[in-house]
Amino acid sequence: MNSWLPQHACMTTSEGKYLHCIIQGKIAKDRFSIGGLEGNTVRVVNEGNLSCLVSDTSCDHFPLWREHVLAHQKPIEEAMKYYDVLPFSFSNIANSDDQIRKLLKERKAEFEKLLQKFQGKTEVGLKAFWPNMEIIFQEIAQNPELQRLKKSSSHVTYHQKIAVGELVGKLLEKRKQDEAQDINSAVSDLAEDFKEQSLVGENMIFSSVFLIKKGSEDEFSNKVEEVAQRFPYTKIRCSGPFPLYNFISLELHLGS
Secondary structure, eight states, X not given: XXXXXXXXXXXXXXXXXXXXXXXXXXXXXXXXXXXXGXXXXXXXXXXXXXXXXXXXXXXXXXXXXXXXXXXXXXXXXXXXXXXXXXXBOTTOEESOHHHHHHHHHHTHHHHHHHHHHTTTEEEEEEEEEOSOHHHHHHHHTTOHHHHHHHTSOSSOOHHHHHHHHHHHHHHHHHHHHHHHHHHHHHHHTTOSEEEEOXXXXXXXXXXXXXXXXXXXXXXXXXXHHHHHTTOTTOEEEEEEEEOSTTTOOBOOXXXX
């Protein structure tokens, strides 16, 4: 086990081949000079017209730690600059180069179909949130129905407080949904597909990843800036381009 790994970071094995991604074409074994898992330089294993980017490793499993995830992703993102790639999900490790060649041979039709389907595509992320919730609540407080409910009696009862709280929650959720729908509608015509992501925290209103054509990243970003001007109290962040992590997630699925 290499000294940079924390103790018990992985289960040791005599030999392992960490799978990063699949590339179409017969790529030179030393095409890339970038570090992968355990700091080992990645290399290419070929079978026919398919290639697999791998890291030699002394582990048969890696825990989902940040340094491991980055080492998994960095070679994929480097390969993406030059080729269409099919990324493997995290911590898929083959026993040998022969097992990788068997994988590429047995699932050749599946991989080539995916490469054709996602040819020339990339992934971008979009998140939107309210950085100042106080402003949002101040605007919601101006809602006529909410004001009528507050003024319905000079003495606010427990049940009225509950009703006010419930209405504030509904108004907040409606505003989230309306803004999210407007943001999605504004950029969806530039995307071929999208996937919604989980919202984290009360102030996040939108989180999705979009499948777009390579080369259209600036157009997508410009559209995001345009829609952001319509929502002065909303922060919209665009990230990427990335490999198709959310649209493709290959698993080894091969016996030893």
